[in-house]
Amino acid sequence: MNLLDPQGPVAAANSTILVDSVFIMLAIVVPTIVAILAFAFWFRASNSRARFQPDFVHSGRIEIVVWSIPALTVILLGGVAWIGAHQLDPAAPVPGTGSPVRIQAVSLDWKWLFIYPDQRIATVNTLTVPAGAELNFQLTSSSVMNTFFIPQLGSMIYTMNGMVTKLNLRADNEGKLQGMSAHFSGDGFPDMLFDVVVISPLSFPDWVASTAKTNAVLNEESYKKLMQQGIEKSRLTFRLDDPRLFDLIATQHIPPGPGPELMSDASRTHSGGDHAR
């Protein structure tokens, strides 16, 4: 999950900015640290060769320099921030080959639901995408806040109930990546990991077709069952009944997840044991 091993253009640009910023700052930070240690060592009281200058307490020239160095650095980095924030805005398009894939992600109490409205399928805790295509994410939450994050693809974004956030990504290489929630959301939070399977654009239609053959159907009813608190270890797949399901969730036509009170003990698949509190 190394951030410096990006697998898509967004992560690559993010990590380039990250590394560049560090080097820009190191250029003044390293000399400053060296100067601190050197001054502290040289002007130690026991060093008789150091010149004692008790009246050296003001110098206009030095003042100008010490205000300028950080100011110039910040002007430079501010430029990086301004340009970077605009170019890498999560909502900005990320051109790719082939037609873009629309994905609607919903964070549930302690699992991720990915809806492919155009393909009319949905998956839980597995995100399968074609390499090289633009991925348009719309995201919301069924209950509490979470953050959608695939470290090697870049930019994370919040999911919030009653709101839709947007994120565009692209995965360049086939393979398996790891996604997660990066915002604490309760007891099952550490299990909100999901697999990101990047497959070739040619085999993506096949995957869609085979997934669509599943018997399980995602509609309002099965969604409500799914949003009960609990951890989902198996990788569920669904046929999507109503392509507007995401909108119903995001506009709260389907009420938010119930939290712990309405939950029956049996539905709790927690491995942490009995929490009778």
Place this chain on the structure above:
Amino acid sequence: MLGKLDWSAIPFGQPIPLIAGGVVLVGVLAVLMWVVVKGHLPYLWHEWITSVDHKRIGVMYILLASVMLLRGGSDAIMMRIQQAIAFQSQGYLPPEHYNQIFSAHGTIMIFFVAMPFVIGLMNLVVPLQLGVRDVAFPTLNSVGFWLTATGALLVNLSLVVGEFARTGWLAFPPLSELSYSPGVGVDYYAWSLQISGVGTLVAGINLVTTVLKLRTKGMNYLRMPMFCWTTLASNLLIVAAFPILTATLAMLLLDRYLGFHFFTNEAGGNVMMFMNLIWAWGHPEVYILVLPAFGIFSEVVSTFSGKALFGYRSMVLATMAICVISFMVWLHHFFTMGAGPDVNAIFGIASMIIAVPTGVKIYNWLFTMYGGRIRFATPMLWAVGFMVTFIIGGLTGVLVAVPPADFMLHNSMFLVAHFHNVIIGGVLFGAFAGFEYWFPKAFGFRLDERWGKLAFWFTFSGFYITFVPLYVAGMLGMTRRMQHYDVAEWRPWMIVAAIGMAVLSIGVICQIMQLVVSIRNREALRDRTGDPWDGRSLEWATSSPPPVFNFAFHPDVRGEDAYWDMKVHARKQALEHAVPEYHDIEMPRNSPTGFVCAFFATVMGFALIWHIWWMVILGAIGAFATFVVFAWRDHDEYVIPAAEVAAIDRVNLEERRSLVSMAGAV
């Protein structure tokens, strides 16, 4: 009768909190027994609990912070052990317990360690540095302290009665709303902070007024020691920011208690509002903590370099610039909310701008050392350790202010490492430096240098061994608050961090040993001069510990570094021998108002948490009655006769003259 409270609130099934709580309870009872049996109770009551002396209150603040540091530190140890072993397993802490621990750790370390530590130091030192006899509102000062103690008590009570919040230290809704956190944990969190928040606000008002209105003759603003300036800036921030916290938590409590919908999912509640409000307090809070630390380092670096502070006016400007800009950057805590590129970029750049005055401060300390004669006593070690560490924390801070970098690092272990880097490397190192530096002033004897230096080296190296691995883990994609994880590449770093935590703990043990050893050898370490470090500001002009009235005469200040000036003067004039004419001094009377008020606040807070309504009314009436009784007081001052002042002051003068003549002879 008892609201939601019943026997199920006591965690009989959970050995860790039960044993920890039991041990603490036995410890507290043992100390209380000892106090009563030995007959120290009247002394404690008259000299400490009801004291309105700013020095005593300052010491009590620091004592509270130190005890809570041990509690918050235990939480940290438990978390590091959990993350070291919870690889592909559940570790030894189930999630609902682990989640309480990191929530309590953050809450305690910020509100009940860092805050009381810096407020304690400000209380202890600022009136002395300003050359005055007390703070502006002495009784209010005592109320502020005891309300902070109430908050700390309630947080610790949650260990054995009920539970603490499982939501993180800022209790973000909707997770912290009733529907997702039905237990009493969030209520413990919110009421503790509401009550201690009032205490903090009161302390802030008091210190702002003290700096603005109570300065000795000749102490104009541009002659104040740097610590007074940072105190002013920090307390202005408290006065401006803490009401936001109070209002935000009040809204959350209205949601939880009366079915309001400020931040709920339903009925138009908005979590983004909470995020904005809590960080509109939360970001200034960071500077509330670190500005006093900057002040401490300014005093320490200047004193131990034997020079006045370099670029004093520049430092004042930088301090006030930080004070103002810190209110304009809160959004950088949630770049990942999707606010859009303009908003993100503007707040990113605003955040970077704070690095300019902060950088200036570093350079001014650097040039204060230049041409100095640096004595590496323990406070100076902390100062140099701080400068190096804080620059690194600053670097990573500016890094996460760049929105695209933050899109990768937000909420990660990298971020955790960053804010520990600035809070430990800045605030805690500053608190320790201040503790070592002003301890002789408060108690009249120095601290043992050998243990102090050991404590520094263990804490300094322990810090790096703990937090560099967390930076690395963040770069490997690890997010914070993971009760367990399955990613193998994170594991080694978690183990190293746990080892670092052990080294840090040794540092804390050395700190305790230093105190024990110093108290035992206090006669050998006695400071009779009142000026053990060859200091420069007015706190060193009086005896150690200072008499209750601080100064027999209001000092006459003629420049920066007032006391240094006087010493140079006295040497030149080969000492004045004129016997001064003493006057009666009026000092504020001790008052149990603070303690009694806090007692009722504790009752009320506990009752509110458990929905015991009759007890809420009882507590509220009690607290209000205490206030009314205090407001109706007839005499709030007593007089120290001139003869007594003279007797106390002569001893001080004798010691001081012998010191100056000795220095003159050298």
